[in-house]
Amino acid sequence: MPVETLTPKGRQTRHAIEQAARKLFAEHGFHGTTLADITSAAGKSPASFYRYYADKEDLLAALAESFLRDIVTPSGLSLHLPDAPEDSEFFTSVVTGYWNMFKQNIGIMIAVAQLAATQQRFARVQNEFRRFGMDIVAASVRRAQEQGHGTELDPDHTAAAIALLFENFTTVVVGPSSLGLEISDKDAIATLSTIWKKTLYGF
Secondary structure, three states: OOHHHOOHHHHHHHHHHHHHHHHHHHHHOOOOOOHHHHHHHHOOOHHHHHHHOOOHHHHHHHHHHHHHHHHHHHHOOOOOOOOOOOOHHHHHHHHHHHHHHHHHOHHHHHHHHHHHOOOHHHHHHHHHHHHHHHHHHHHHHHHHHHOOOOOOOOHHHHHHHHHHHHHHHHHHHHOOOOOOOOOOHHHHHHHHHHHHHHHHHOO
16 A cells, blocks of 8 residues: 555554564564564554555565665765775775665565575565665776776675675674674774775775
């Protein structure tokens, strides 16, 4: 049901269900969260849930599509590539945006990753997440090459390597299985920014 056709009470109900799902998916994963868990946490009845979603997978698909449409895509529209090799601010700024976006939506990212292994529907969504990051990294490689750096790098291969490194690092550090790593947001962002910049410029 499109959000714009809902009554204020309907929007509130749907929002409560979605917020509960985000939190529970982040804490327990998709498979570890039941529909009853979601409705209980939202303070809503199962009947209310079925007014908006066919099942738990339908809810996740709606969350993921909203994330792509409202957050991921707009965040790359005004990207300004580095003007010079010394432009560390570009890397820090992009990684900060990526980290915060991923952290705030970790439940969706974890759930999509769990289902992507077996369902093409969610594999496509996961690939859209990845393609967004890969496009930004590939563009940064080409900019570095225009400046005479990283000429030995294949932009697309480098983009895939860095984007997937970012994804897995962030999933482990931000997610429930942190490997016991004690790392602040600031240090995580600095680590990823440095890896990306040094890959391109060597310093």
